[in-house]
Amino acid sequence: MKKEVIIAGMLIAGAQLAGDVFAAEGGRDSINIVGSSTVYPFSSAVAEQFGKKGQFKTPKVESTGTGGGIKLFCGGIGPQYPDIANASRAMKKSEYENCQKAGVKEIVEVKIGFDGIVIAQSKKAKNKLTLTRKELFLALAKRVPDPSAPESGALVENPYKMWSDVNASLPKTKIEVLGPPPTSGTRDAFAELALEGGCQQIPWLKAKKETDDAWFKNVCMTVREDGAYVEAGENDNLIVQKLESNPNAAGIFGYSYLALNEDRLVGAPVDGRFPTYEAIAEGKYPISRPLFFYVKKGNIGVIPGIEEFVAEFTSDKATGPEGYLSEKGLIALPDADHKKAAANAKELSLFTPK
Numbered sequence: 608m609k610k611e612v613i614i615a616g617m618l619i620a621g622a623q624l625a626g627d628v629f630a631a632e633g634g635r636d637s638i639n640i641v642g643s644s645t646v647y648p649f650s651s652a653v654a655e656q657f658g659k660k661g662q663f664k665t666p667k668v669e670s671t672g673t674g675g676g677i678k679l680f681c682g683g684i685g686p687q688y689p690d691i692a693n694a695s696r697a698m699k700k701s702e703y704e705n706c707q708k709a710g711v712k713e714i715v716e717v718k719i720g721f722d723g724i725v726i727a728q729s730k731k732a733k734n735k736l737t738l739t740r741k742e743l744f745l746a747l748a749k750r751v752p753d754p755s756a757p758e759s760g761a762l763v764e765n766p767y768k769m770w771s772d773v774n775a776s777l778p779k780t781k782i783e784v785l786g787p788p789p790t791s792g793t794r795d796a797f798a799e800l801a802l803e804g805g806c807q808q809i810p811w812l813k814a815k816k817e818t819d820d821a822w823f824k825n826v827c828m829t830v831r832e833d834g835a836y837v838e839a840g841e842n843d844n845l846i847v848q849k850l851e852s853n854p855n856a857a858g859i860f861g862y863s864y865l866a867l868n869e870d871r872l873v874g875a876p877v878d879g880r881f882p883t884y885e886a887i888a889e890g891k892y893p894i895s896r897p898l899f900f901y902v903k904k905g906n907i908g909v910i911p912g913i914e915e916f917v918a919e920f921t922s923d924k925a926t927g928p929e930g931y932l933s934e935k936g937l938i939a940l941p942d943a944d945h946k947k948a949a950a951n952a953k954e955l956s957l958f959t960p961k
Contacts, residue, residue: 642676642693673792695792744805863936
């Protein structure tokens with residue numbers, strides 16, 4: 608037997624032995640990703656492309672919601688904890704602090720693009736919605752100004768049952784909105800951008816923000832719990848299916864799901880702007896937000912392929928304007944921002960919350 612063949616056999620056996628030891632110690636030989644349901648289809652597409660190259664195993668991607676994913680991510684360092692957390696909002700300071708307490712000291716933030724939060728209906732719906740952020744606040748907030756004296760400073764439990772109760776020009780159909788739960792980054796962003804944005808259009812409530820910001824946020828961002836808003840879990844595809852079976856309902860999810868189902872769904876204009884790729888990219892659609900993923904630097908070198916996966920995700924062919932993720936509804940960053948995000952990711956620049 609030739610010397611080269613013997614050496615090759617020894618290398619293969621050694622690699623297999625190392626893999627067996629790694630597995631026996633509870634390790635992993637593939638990347639574990641958790642987090643946002645909005646980022647999930649993008650992350651899954653990158654994982655599939657990454658796995659096809661054959662150098663590393665295809666990463667495992669789970670849709671747990673942004674908050675739930677970051678909580679898992681911040682559990683600690685090592686193969687028993689996720690390596691990457693997808694997020695449809697920036698990591699909160701309190702979450703970052705929890706990470707630090709658990710020993711997750713070094714975190715890399717990667718911005719991948721933009722997304723719009725849409726209020727969608729089935730194309731079969733007879734009464735299409737045209738909304739403002741103020742109307743969304745009045746329809747979905749837990750407490751609203753007393754309709755009998757809206758400028759009095761008094762709040763009441765939300766009395767509105769029909770869209771036409773909020774504004775006589777809206778359809779005479781029941782307010783029934785399917786949306787994400789509190790663990791979702793989409794829910795957080797919707798509450799901040801749509802509900803709080805609408806709340807600020809009521810002068811006396813806006814004035815409260817200056818004197819009691821905590822009270823203001825509690826009133827403006829708390830969603831009603833009387834059945835008008837239905838928590839539909841972290842599976843946005845399920846909301847799409849439910850809208851088809853119930854044309855009178857509306858659903859809240861990321862633009863990518865509207866783009867993937869435009870043959871079945873239509874997005875409601877908000878403040879006069881339809882949720883289109885162009886409107887979101889130009890910052891003209893009022894309910895839009897950046898998307899991220901977070902990398903645990905401490906797991907690099909422990910779990911194979913993390914740096915290479917990050918490079919794939921931030922490449923022009925993935926997140927560039929003509930990248931394969933644009934076909935799935937991702938709104939690309941401006942060219943300069945995309946290059947900066949890719950450079951920061953390559954350098955593994957550490958993140959600290961603002």
